Amino acid sequence: MASAEYHLVTDFDGVWTDPTREFHAIMETLGRELARLSGRPEAEVLSLLQKVQDRVFKQPEKFGWRIHDHLTSYVDEDYFAIPAALGQFMEQSQEAPFAELGQAVLGENPSMTAFMDEVYHGTCRRFRKTVDHDLAHGAEHVLRWLLRHQVRVTFVTNAPPEKIIDWFAHHDLPVLDARQEDADEVGLRVYGRAGKQWLGDPDLGLELNGRFVRTDRPQYREILERECPDMVIGDVLSLDLAQPLGMRVAGHPAAPQDVAIIRKPYTPAWVLQSLGPEAHNVDFQVHHVTSLPRILTESYRRLQASRDSHPAPPQQAAGGPL
Numbered sequence: 452m453a454s455a456e457y458h459l460v461t462d463f464d465g466v467w468t469d470p471t472r473e474f475h476a477i478m479e480t481l482g483r484e485l486a487r488l489s490g491r492p493e494a495e496v497l498s499l500l501q502k503v504q505d506r507v508f509k510q511p512e513k514f515g516w517r518i519h520d521h522l523t524s525y526v527d528e529d530y531f532a533i534p535a536a537l538g539q540f541m542e543q544s545q546e547a548p549f550a551e552l553g554q555a556v557l558g559e560n561p562s563m564t565a566f567m568d569e570v571y572h573g574t575c576r577r578f579r580k581t582v583d584h585d586l587a588h589g590a591e592h593v594l595r596w597l598l599r600h601q602v603r604v605t606f607v608t609n610a611p612p613e614k615i616i617d618w619f620a621h622h623d624l625p626v627l628d629a630r631q632e633d634a635d636e637v638g639l640r641v642y643g644r645a646g647k648q649w650l651g652d653p654d655l656g657l658e659l660n661g662r663f664v665r666t667d668r669p670q671y672r673e674i675l676e677r678e679c680p681d682m683v684i685g686d687v688l689s690l691d692l693a694q695p696l697g698m699r700v701a702g703h704p705a706a707p708q709d710v711a712i713i714r715k716p717y718t719p720a721w722v723l724q725s726l727g728p729e730a731h732n733v734d735f736q737v738h739h740v741t742s743l744p745r746i747l748t749e750s751y752r753r754l755q756a757s758r759d760s761h762p763a764p765p766q767q768a769a770g771g772p773l
């Protein structure tokens with residue numbers, strides 16, 4: 452393994468990108484496909500979808516990315532869960548015309564989930580062909596700063612690994628696939644299709660400000676156990692941060708010292724209220740990826756202080772460059 456001083460595990464979409472453009476492309480596809488399936492004018496379908504979205508956001512605790520009858524993320528914290536939540540509403544609704552839209556989908560698709568998956572993945576594939584990259588402003592400068600300061604950066608994302616590899620290659624920043632055996636010695640690595648959404652025991656979780664956030668995510672946990680990060684950062688508390696928070700509450704040896712949320716315009720109050728000093732709390736809110744050097748410097752000082760109070764064996768102890 453590389454001998455970096457500090458190890459950051461980071462989500463990709465929403466942390467290093469602004470997901471707005473890709474989200475709007477997904478919603479356009481959804482409107483177009485629903486118009487085709489239902490035979491209604493696209494403008495009418497878009498108006499109905501807005502009504503569905505308004506209804507869904509009145510009860511965000513009941514809607515989101517649902518897998519095997521359990522919510523793996525909530526609609527108000529996860530931009531990319533919005534289409535799935537709209538599908539869930541249309542499928543459950545007894546009200547025409549929402550129910551008719553749901554029936555139109557099921558007439559040509561094996562399930563609402565399969566339809567929404569195709570809308571999502573098909574749009575994302577097309578989107579990546581139309582842009583060189585959609586990185587947040589300054590992202591490449593932050594990565595260069597992290598590399599200069601010997602921070603080991605591991606992207607753990609549900610996106611395909613080539614998205615991260617190709618977009619940073621645009622800035623001559625090589626990111627290697629972490630699942631390749633020869634990738635251990637480099638600074639920038641990615642685990643794509645990380646399966647953060649897949650749940651083990653759905654009854655394991657944390658109550659955070661009125662939301663039950665599921666913490667047993669075996670595929671994600673396996674990566675965290677292998678990587679032992681000092682900090683985990685993400686933009687969706689349930690998908691990115693619930694598992695590391697659960698590990699920290701349980702005293703898991705691979706739990707990160709710090710957990711950070713990227714604050715987006717859509718970040719809901721219950722997520723922001725989860726900031727605090729306890730093991731189940733989020734430690735930092737980060738307003739933009741360009742704030743990472745300041746936040747990591749503070750986190751590194753805390754790490755050093757805790758190493759000083761619990762000294763490591765001499766061969767592992769090292770001064771910090773941050």
Ligand SMILES: [Mg+2]
Nearest residue numbers: 462464465686
């Ligand atoms: Mg994300």
